[in-house]
Amino acid sequence: xxxxxxxxxxxxxxxxxxxxxxxxxxxxxxxxxxxxxxxxxxxxxxxxxxxxxxxxxxxxxxxxxxxxxxxxxxxxxxxxxxxxxxxxxxxxxxxxxxxxxxxxxxxxxxxxxxxxxxxxxxxxxxxxxxxxxxxxxxxxxxxxxxxxxxxxxxxxxxxxxxxxxxxxxxxxxxxxxxxxxxxxxxxxxxxxxxxxxxxxxxxxxxxxxxxxxxxxx
Amino acid sequence: xxxxxxxxxxxxxxxxxxxxxxxxxxxxxxxxxxxxxxxxxxxxxxxxxxxxxxxxxxxxxxxxxxxxxxxxxxxxxxxxxxxxxxxxxxxxxxxxx
Numbered sequence: 001x002x003x004x005x006x007x008x009x010x011x012x013x014x015x016x017x018x019x020x021x022x023x024x025x026x027x028x029x030x031x032x033x034x035x036x037x038x039x040x041x042x043x044x045x046x047x048x049x050x051x052x053x054x055x056x057x058x059x060x061x062x063x064x065x066x067x068x069x070x071x072x073x074x075x076x077x078x079x080x081x082x083x084x085x086x087x088x089x090x091x092x093x094x095x096x097x098x099x100x101x102x103x104x105x106x107x108x109x110x111x112x113x114x115x116x117x118x119x120x121x122x123x124x125x126x127x128x129x130x131x132x133x134x135x136x137x138x139x140x141x142x143x144x145x146x147x148x149x150x151x152x153x154x155x156x157x158x159x160x161x162x163x164x165x166x167x168x169x170x171x172x173x174x175x176x177x178x179x180x181x182x183x184x185x186x187x188x189x190x191x192x193x194x195x196x197x198x199x200x201x202x203x204x205x206x207x208x209x210x211x212x213x214x215x216x217x
Numbered sequence: 218x219x220x221x222x223x224x225x226x227x228x229x230x231x232x233x234x235x236x237x238x239x240x241x242x243x244x245x246x247x248x249x250x251x252x253x254x255x256x257x258x259x260x261x262x263x264x265x266x267x268x269x270x271x272x273x274x275x276x277x278x279x280x281x282x283x284x285x286x287x288x289x290x291x292x293x294x295x296x297x298x299x300x301x302x303x304x305x306x307x308x309x310x311x312x313x314x
Contacts, residue, residue, distance in 0.1 A: 019231055021310045027231065028304065031238030034254050038243060098282075101250035104243045 038102045042110060042156065043206035044092055050198025052085045057191040064184055109155050117148040135183035142172035142193045149197050160204045164197035222306040225299055227272045232257050232265045237300050240275060240292040248288035266290060274299055 019027065059077035063070040121144050128137035146168035153161025171193040175186055228234050235255045240246060252262055266288075269275045274296030280287040292300070 019229065019234065021307050023231075024229070024234060024303075024307050025311065027234055028238045031235050031254065032242045035239045035242035035246075038246075038250070101253075102243050102246040108244060 035102075035104075037212055039104050039106045039110075039156065040096070040100075041206065041209040042152070043202045043209060045089060045114070046152075046161075046198045046202030046205065048088055048092075049085055050194045050202050052081045053194045054191050054199060056081045057187050057194070061184070061187040061191070064187075106155050110152060113148060113151050113155070117144060120144045120147075135180065135186060138186040138190055139172045139175035142168050142175060142190060145193060145197055146172060149201070153201070156205070158201070158205055158208070160201035161197075164201045168193045168197040222302070222309060224306055225303050227268065227274065228299060228303045230265070232261060233269055234303075236262070236265060236269060236290075237274065237292065237296065240290060241297065241300050245289050245291035248290065251290065269296070272299075 056077040060074045063074040063077075121141065124137055124140045124144060128134065128140070146165045148165075149161050149168060150165030153159065153163075153165060171189050175189055178186055178189070228237060232255060235257075236251055239251060239254050248259075248262070248266070251266070252259060255262065257265075266275065266277060270277050273293060275290050275292055278289045278291075280289060
């Protein structure tokens, strides 16, 4: 019996009817498949942080490279956009939790990975900014980005995120070879890392989620 | 040849098996989620959930969210064991067919 046929018979069933062995297996497969789609749309965080970091990085690069009058204010895009990302993520997370009907093992894993990512990023940014200078933070930031993407992609079984993680690791390795005198060139590398690692896979994940919803209707 | 293992009568029913299959895949689920996935009526689902609870296969928690009652179900270790044995018995039967 196909999953669709099982589903139709289930919707009609209102008694305690036993099943044949073949029907049992088909029903189990169908229900597990349905429950696996319960992780929900996780693309929001990849898209919001991807776009905000991309815009902040490119704005900073343009201010330093092409607009001398704004050179002294090149940290401003980060100072505005990163707290904005924090607020938007917090509001979205609160709303999602309120309408959450199910807790999945994957969802819980992603929560812990996100916390680990946030803490690691804070440690890198804080200690690099007070001890070494922001230039030294960029390769490590991309390394942490890559780790978050790689684990999230594995947990969600979504290859573009895994590929994004590998691209970010490659960008991180490349960044270690950028000489101190050209450290400003680390910014477009970071912008490329978030574009390839967050924005493209984020849009693909969002499209996949929409497709799954349409198929379920 | 070994005799066929007897199928667990608690699980060998369409709706209860559907509920268990959903709960084995997730950490916990609200009643409304189970209703949506199984497409059963609330009354029938309540009855079958109660039977699974009495068998010790699932735990049912009653909570409130924004003043609305909330029923949360999750599978117990006994439920996981029973489900695995049920699947193994079915596979055994199908393998000998």
